[in-house]
């Protein structure tokens with residue numbers, strides 16, 4: 001049976017073909033080449049760039065909806081949300097740019113990038129060089145690459161291509177068997193690569209923080225390990241930090257909080 005990831009990837013490829021037919025790769029390349037340089041996403045997550053006493057770094061996500069939760073905050077204004085994250089002290093902001101499943105867009109990312117100085121991640125299902133050019137042209141500083149979506153040498157090819165555009169990379173995995181190839185890529189380019197472990201099994205939507213706690217030991221020295229999904233409390237964050245997790249990526253908890261600035265401070269404040 002097709003998983004949610006299979007469905008997302010099928011739709012991604014269909015929509016991508018339509019965009020490529022409208023705006024050719026050469027045009028995206030030209031736009032990307034005139035975009036101001038990417039900000040240091042990877043560096044912003046390092047301990048020396050955080051306020052004293054903060055347990056780990058935060059990538060705060062703009063997320064209107066998701067396949068697991070359905071609508072979260074469909075009417076949210078991405079710039080308003082990102083500005084609050086920024087002022088409350090998140091080190092980086094993630095913007096979901098997938099439309100059909102998450103209600104996001106590249107326009108959201110563009111608007112957020114011009115409103116804040118923090119590095120911005122394009123969170124999407126990237127399977128082609130075209131999407132990298134598109135991300136840079138929209139102002140993204142970093143992109144997510146998901147190991148489970150990029151078999152064989154596809155991950156290494158897109159990771160190298162991201163570097164050519166000056167984009168930093170958060171490489172995500174769920175399956176432990178993908179850690180060796182992800183770790184090798186990150187160890188070879190630690191100045192522009194972080195490793196993210198998704199706590200959410202995308203086949204069942206089950207969330208288990210133990211997944212990060214098990215895999216953090218396999219993260220190469222000098223590479224930031226990011227725990228992603230399902231994080232809700234300061235207690236969980238303190239536990240992740242004590243195990244060596246360097247950053248967390250949080251969407252739903254912040255988007256649902258009545259006061260998201262207070263939630264940021266509660267979760268990662270010093």
Ligand SMILES: O=C(O)c1ccccc1NCC(=O)[C@H](O)[C@H](O)COP(=O)(O)O
Pocket residue numbers: 004005061063066067068069198202228229230231249250251252253
């Ligand atoms: O969130 C989902 O339901 C989802 C489903 C299928 C593919 C990806 C999905 N989420 C993307 C993410 O990685 C999360 O948005 C991110 O880790 C934040 O998670 P959370 O804090 O649980 O919103």
